[in-house]
Amino acid sequence: MSETPASTRSDAPTKRVPQVRPATEGWTQKKDAEGRPLLQFASPRRGKPPVHLADLTPDERVQKVKELGLPGFRAKQLATHYFTHYTSDPANMTDLPAAQRDELVAGMLPPLLTEVRRLETDRGDTIKFLWRLHDGALVESVLMRYPGRITLCVSSQAGCGMNCPFCATGQAGLTRNMSTAEIIEQIVRANRLIADGGLGGKKADDHSMERGSNIVFMGMGEPLANYKRVMDAVRIMVAPQPDGLGMSARGITVSTVGLVPAIHKLADENIPVTFALSLHAPDDQLRDELIPVNSRWKVDEALDAAREYFEKTGRRVSIEYALIKDMNDHAWRADLLAEKLNARGRGWVHVNPIPLNPTPGSIWTASEKAVQDEFVRRLNDAGIPTTLRDTRGKEIDGACGQLVATTEDEAAAAAMA
Ligand code: SAH
Numbered sequence: 460m461s462e463t464p465a466s467t468r469s470d471a472p473t474k475r476v477p478q479v480r481p482a483t484e485g486w487t488q489k490k491d492a493e494g495r496p497l498l499q500f501a502s503p504r505r506g507k508p509p510v511h512l513a514d515l516t517p518d519e520r521v522q523k524v525k526e527l528g529l530p531g532f533r534a535k536q537l538a539t540h541y542f543t544h545y546t547s548d549p550a551n552m553t554d555l556p557a558a559q560r561d562e563l564v565a566g567m568l569p570p571l572l573t574e575v576r577r578l579e580t581d582r583g584d585t586i587k588f589l590w591r592l593h594d595g596a597l598v599e600s601v602l603m604r605y606p607g608r609i610t611l612c613v614s615s616q617a618g619c620g621m622n623c624p625f626c627a628t629g630q631a632g633l634t635r636n637m638s639t640a641e642i643i644e645q646i647v648r649a650n651r652l653i654a655d656g657g658l659g660g661k662k663a664d665d666h667s668m669e670r671g672s673n674i675v676f677m678g679m680g681e682p683l684a685n686y687k688r689v690m691d692a693v694r695i696m697v698a699p700q701p702d703g704l705g706m707s708a709r710g711i712t713v714s715t716v717g718l719v720p721a722i723h724k725l726a727d728e729n730i731p732v733t734f735a736l737s738l739h740a741p742d743d744q745l746r747d748e749l750i751p752v753n754s755r756w757k758v759d760e761a762l763d764a765a766r767e768y769f770e771k772t773g774r775r776v777s778i779e780y781a782l783i784k785d786m787n788d789h790a791w792r793a794d795l796l797a798e799k800l801n802a803r804g805r806g807w808v809h810v811n812p813i814p815l816n817p818t819p820g821s822i823w824t825a826s827e828k829a830v831q832d833e834f835v836r837r838l839n840d841a842g843i844p845t846t847l848r849d850t851r852g853k854e855i856d857g858a859c860g861q862l863v864a865t866t867e868d869e870a871a872a873a874a875m876a
Contacts, residue, residue, distance in 0.1 A: 488751060489622060496751035499620025500684055502636040508593050509569040511640035512541060513647075513695055517702050520567070527566045529559060537567050539701040545651040545670075571644045575872045578855040583659020587857035588648070589864065591872045592617060592641060596634045597864035598679050600645040601857040602652070602671070604660045608710075609653060610673040613645045614862070615689050616680025621716050622751045625783060627818040627863035628679045636685040642692040646671055646704060673710040677735075679862050682713050683721035689713070693730060708732050714779065716752050717761035726764075726771040734768045735777040735811070736761055740787045741796040749787065762799055769807040779848075780812040781860070782826035782834060793834045797841035810838050813848040816858040 489497040512520055512534075520538065521531035536554055540546050547568040549560045572590040575597070579586050584604040591597055596617035603610045619626070620633035650670045652658060674696060676682040682689045693711060695703040713725065714735040725734065738761070740746035746753040753761075765776045778800070782788045800808050812834060814825035826834070831847060838845040852858040864872075 496754045497622055499633040505635045506594050508638045512567045513640035513643040542704055543700050545647045571641050585852045587855050589868055599862045600678055601852050602649045603851050604658055608672045611649045611671045612675050612678045614678035614680050615676055615682040615685050619680050621681045626860040631863050639688045639691040643695055675712040677714045683715045683718040686721050716750050717756050719756040719760050719764045722764040726768045731772050731774050735779055736765045737779045739781055741799055766803045776808050778810045781815045782812050782831050783815045784824045784826045788826040788830050793837040797838050797843050800843050809844040811848045816860050
């Protein structure tokens with residue numbers, strides 16, 4: 460597989476000007492003392508969030524309830540309130556003894572997320588939440604109604620250590636890992652809002668269940684850098700009610716920059732979640748700049764790991780590709796991507812290009828419509844199913860790569876604290 464630049468490839472496009480300038484001109488990669496791209500894998504030490512029912516296994520929940528001086532079967536009642544009625548409010552829990560109710564709830568369902576701000580699109584079918592965590596860290600989640608499904612985009616870390624230049628979250632650095640229960644609580648709170656009729660856009664002929672059906676780990680953070688808590692959260696999502704949320708693994712998408720050892724681990728978990736790889740460039744030369752972690756795990760290694768995920772789980776994987784004007788949107792890159800995917804077999808992958816969403820201060824813009832279409836057409840012609848992803852939530856800065864807590868958000872959160 461060659462990675463020759465457009466100017467020397469025999470199939471180089473003649474109509475378009477080939478890229479000549481450095482790929483990420485105007486942006487300098489942050490480097491560590493040894494001159495390697497700055498990546499933050501370890502979560503800085505901060506006060507731990509309170510332990511919550513959703514951090515515990517069903518057995519541990521029983522144990523903890525007993526420690527609080529109540530019979531173990533109360534654990535199941537609490538789990539039912541939390542995972543099926545989406546409530547942490549003791550006033551709703553009339554099946555619990557009134558005298559101990561408050562104490563039990565305080566011990567098992569401590570508050571984890573304080574809502575700071577909620578933004579909605581005009582149609583009300585997309586809602587972005589800004590949450591304050593117990594230590595003041597801020598995260599966001601985005602709820603979206605589509606025909607026949609409701610998708611929640613969740614955060615797995617406050618901030619992100621992967622430093623991708625085109626992503627607003629990546630530019631802000633990693634504050635800390637989120638706990639399992641903090642991840643789950645985003646879903647429970649969204650389900651509460653849906654159950655209360657707070658998500659607009661429902662069509663008269665839509666009879667789908669009124670709760671989140673799909674979860675995408677595409678909010679803040681690199682989920683595979685917070686592997687254990689993310690996987691514990693996934694296990695709770697798929698556990699039958701009332702032990703968990705009773706969701707289908709297929710409706711859960713784990714999206715990663717390509718932490719190869721963690722992809723191998725994920726493939727061995729035996730939980731058929733949908734796997735998405737944020738590739739954004741088929742050649743190492745450009746991907747080294749766009750996805751700094753490419754300095755550790757190269758394009759071919761990431762693609763091999765994605766292919767292995769397909770082989771072990773039978774789940775078709777998805778390749779994410781933000782189309783950035785004159786940077787990664789060249790026809791020859793579409794061809795090279797198709798070549799690399801086809802070299803690993805047929806029918807195992809689909810490509811999801813998305814026009815770049817604007818981020819504050821960014822020097823890049825989305826590809827032009829005609830260029831997007833050409834990119835998609837070339838992949839489809841090569842036999843790779845490719846569909847352009849929508850940029851839902853753009854007007855409320857809730858689209859991919861736009862999640863970042865601004866100083867204004869911080870001021871609002873501080874005023875509430
Ligand atoms: N860290 C994970 C998940 C979070 S981002 C990952 O990188 O996969 C979810 C998706 O949004 C990723 O594919 C990411 O590359 C993409 N993204 C980031 N910034 C974007 C932007 N400005 N426009 C469009 N997509 C973007």
